[in-house]
Amino acid sequence: MEDEFAKKRNIRPTEKSNLPVVTLLVLVLLVLAMLYVGYEYISDSSSNSEELTSVVVDSTLSETTVGEPVTDEPLDVVETEKAEPITKDPVAEKPAVSAKETKPTVSAASLGGQEITHSVQSGETFSSIASRYNLKTETLQGLNPGVSDVKSGVTKLKIQVQTVHTVGPGDVLRVVAGKYGVTKEALMKANGRSKDFSERGEKLIVPFASRK
Template sequence: MEDEFPKKRNVRPVEKSNLPIITLSVLVLLVLAMLYVGYEYISDSSSNSEELTSVVVDPNPETELAEPVEEEPQPITSTEKTERPEPVKEKVKEVSASSIGGEQITHSVKSGETFSSIAARYNLKLETLKGLNSSVSDVKAGTTKLKVQVKTIHTVGPGDVLRVVAEKHGVTKDAIMKANGKTKDFAERGEKLIIPFPQKK
């Protein structure tokens, strides 16, 4: 007598694969990495927006502009052709390190850095950084070294995580990471950390 439920022949074995889970995990990590890089780019460019948003307001708004007067072109003489006025260089008011306080460090300019990006990194005003380096007119990667004032230099001790160091000096953890060029919240024992000023100087 045959069984009521005959055995199934050629049953396909069930395979358990972790490939979809691994693929999904990799995609999620890529999206998070792209969001993080985008956030860093936006926050870096927004810290430099101070220069772009400063507007000079005319103290006398009631004064009317005079209509432009058209002048006839004058013939150029031979002496005018050879004499060219030298470009006017912007005078930078020199700033002394003692007036700011803190400690002075030397920053070697890297590729892509400007006065404004370096000032933002160490939480300094642009005019302060230029005043500390009044002899430097243009920054060049690899050759230019700038004097920078910071609050202090902290040597990492046992139990010093960045959050604790930030609280100890009254600055944010992000400000310490930015000043030290860190992308990860990690500091090794004995490492010297640059502590920027809490407010722009």
């Protein structure tokens, strides 16, 4: 009796657990999710391939000949332009008129005063000579239209000045300059003087009071 009682006392009560069922359900759900994701990926790939195959390649691009310009103009207009030879404009080909031909002439009468002749010295130019006699460079060139370049010891230029004064008693440079309305410095420059000195009977070139 004691043995039977001991066996009945040692028997463990049976426990019912739902863990295997839950695990099975989780696995089934994972499999279904993986199948769904795979189906979506396959469907996207097939749609992308269809879009790529639906693109139409423009065959006209490959037909363009190398070297021919692409233009929107009608074909007949392009052919006409090719057929017509390019003619040169005779006006455009006409050589430019030289500066010597277009150089305006200036008459001595329009300036007034007295005409003298200047022999070009070394280092002198149209600009420096014009400045010496209080003339504009254009005026000096207009008085000498046949001269294109000045050369030392060779070229002689026509110069228009206010007058040529003969020095008399008491005619110092300051007095002569005041008589004709020019500065003493301008009078000295026109006569190539570096000192305030003049001799009786000497002829002084008097430039214009204002630049002509």
